Amino acid sequence: MNAVTVRNLSKYYGKSLGIKSVSFDVKEGDFFGFIGPNGAGKSTTIRILMGLISRSGGEAMLFGNDVSKNKSRLYSDIGYMPSEPLFYGNMRVGELLKLSARLRKADCDKEAKLLCERLKLDTSKRISQLSLGNRKKVSIVCAMQHNPKLYILDEPTSGLDPLMQHEFYSLLEEKNKVGATILLSSHVLIEVQKYCKNAAIIRNGSILVSDSIENLGHTEAKRVSLKCNSVFDESLYKCRSIKDFSKSGDCLSFLYKGSPNELISVLSALDVEDLSITEPDLDEVFMHYYSSDGSERKSL
Amino acid sequence: MTLFKHELKAGCVSLIAWTASISALISVCIFIYPQMKNQMVDISKAFSDMGSFSSAFGMDKINFGDFMGYFSIECGNVLGLGGAFFAALLGITALSKEESGHTADFLLTHPISRLTVLLQKLTAGICQFVLLDAVVLSAIIICCAAVGEKPDMGLFMLIMMSYLIMQIDIFCICFGISAFIGNKSIGIGLGVAVSLYFLNLISNLTDKAEFLKFITPFSCTDCGYILENRCVNMKYLIVGIAVSVMLASVGALWYNNKDIS
Structure with a gap:
């Protein structure tokens, strides 16, 4: 069964194109990378999946259910990390984590404590005192503390130091090993190549290719x-x-x-x-797609 | 009820500040009443000679020498304007603060429908006005006892109730507007409150502008009418509630399908 199904998904902001006919599937248990430079349409696709923006056309489904229906039931099994996490500045980290757990009607104290220890996150600090990196850590705990079946992560490692990036991916690998599905967007190709099983490349709002990491990197060249x-x-x-x-x-x-x-x-x-x-690394494949219209891939 | 409690907690400092300010100002007005009591006959005469100015503030229909008359003008203006500004600020930022502070991404990606978000925010707002007016009422009762005044409690409760309804009406109007705007909302909220207040003043000046009473929620706080008839003017009350519910509903419908930027 597909955890995420996107079919001919389009979004227009007025007359301006956001994404056009985007299609890809993320199977349950997959570790899926969504690759593209800034402004390619990664966040637009993810925000439609999370019900934050409406679609102009096409289908967006999570576990076979349309994202515009039964939202409260659907999102209880999803952990989401926005690319720029912002929270209520006057709250303390611990209070915010509890608020997130209560909004999910879940008792996440034990898991939250474990995650905070691994990410070295001080729960007594006020959100307004946190750096981008620490806000990212809060966002990671919010996304993971309820042990969801699907993680939707929008550029999750930007702002995290290399040690925390490593710890973050260790956590994701652990979750993936016990059956969780992971969809992450990134323009850091090395992390996609290192951790993901499958990936899709998006450019100018359209998917250029969606395949396994192995096949994406495998060329005759x-x-x-x-x-x-x-x-x-x-x-x-x-x-x-x-x-x-x-x-x-x-x-x-x-x-x-x-x-x-x-x-x-x-x-x-x-x-x-x-x-x-x-074999050429994913960087080269990626650069190839972004330096041409992608139709020349076979000649690489 | 998680979001309801969160909203109450988030608005706690602001509620305390507004409640304390309004209670303190009204208390001052009540405490100076004994000193002003003897001068009230002259003041009432002076107001009755001021024509349209007195009409605008509803002072032409009220006996300033009586405590209830004094209370309804002096304290009414403090509670009316103070409560209206608080209602406007609370309503206009209720939804827009989530977008301008970029916290909507956090809130709306939890398993909670937008309709639930709207209802809990709306309920939390209304609850804050009930708390504000309850504390102000307690302060007034204590101050009245301190200065030895025994107001007509029936009329007193009617006046307080009319102000509570006016605050909730303005809150609902601004709540509805809040769904359409992302940021820079405070100016709009204060503008709405001031405009509605002045519409009420204009509607008091001439019968030709009486239709304005159907637009502004301040019309149901007409203390002259309440003191004379021992009831709130129902036609303005019903229309005011209907307009507020309609605006809040339009805002809710819009917000339910809105793209979060």
Whole structure:
């Protein structure tokens, strides 16, 4: 069963396009990354899923239920983190966490205490005294303390220091292992590649591709990096199978798409000291999509 | 009732400040009454000679020499204006503060419907006016006992009730407007309260402007009418409540489908 189903979802702000015909599925138990730069439509999609804004067309469903219906029942099993969390400034962290739990009619004291300890969050501080990072931690606890079945997280790690980012992902992995579904939006590709199983890339309000992380990174092209002592042959630059060529001192890096024998033949002319041939990382796939219209992916 | 309690707690300091201010001002008015009592015959005559000015404030129909007359003008203006400003501020920020403070994302993504949010905020607001008027009433009773006045409790309760209804009406009107606006709402709220107050003054000046009494909730606090007839003017009361309920409902309908920015 799909935890999240988005079908031909569109949103217009007056005449201005927010998203257009966005479709993707997040299966139960998935760890799904929603990738795109600022303004691509990630938050718009998530805000429609959370019932904060209405859709202009299409379908948005959580666990098979339309998000515009039975909201109070539907959102009891969802933990949401907005990209810029803001709370009631005059409240203390502990009071806010209790308010969130009471709004869910749940007793979350034990889990909240555990999460606050792991995230090193001081519950006695006033919200107005908190930095962005600490407000993010409050938002994490609010989203997790009731152990929901689905986490919808909008750029969750922005503002968190690297140690807290690591702790946050450890928490998410633990929740995912016990069956929770995670949908997170991000433009930090390395974290999506490291933790997500599947991902969708959105650009200018439209989904370019939705696939497993493995398939997104897997292309016919290989990233070749080498260090050599000899002077580079000009033919290397002109080889049609080589793209995205870069040179720094003795080091060379390029994308190669062609016959392995041809590559060996080209490299045999060089005095290679060190060599690595890898799959292009998600960054390169992402950059490819954002530097072209995406239709050229097959040629990568 | 979680949000109801949260709203009461959040508005606690503001409620205490407004209640204390209104109670203190009314207490001062009552405490100076014994000194002013002997001069009231001359003051009443002076007011009756002021023509339209007296009419605007309803002083042409009231005996200033009597405690109830004095109370309804002096204390009525304090409770009327103070209560109306508090009602306007509370109503206009009830929903808009969640958007301007960006806390709507937190609140509305919990398993609680927007209709429940609206009803609990509305109930919490109304509850604050009942508390305010109850404390003010207690202060008035204590002050009356202190200065040795024994007001007609029936009339007294009617006047207090009319002010409570006026405050709730203004709160509902501003609550409805609050659903349509995101920020910079306080100016709008105060503007609404002041406008409604002046509409009432204008409606008292001439019969041609009597239709304005159907627009402004201040018309049901006409103490001259209450003292004379021992009841609130029902036609203004019913229309006022109907208009307030309608505006609050329109606001609620709009808010229920509104995009949260």
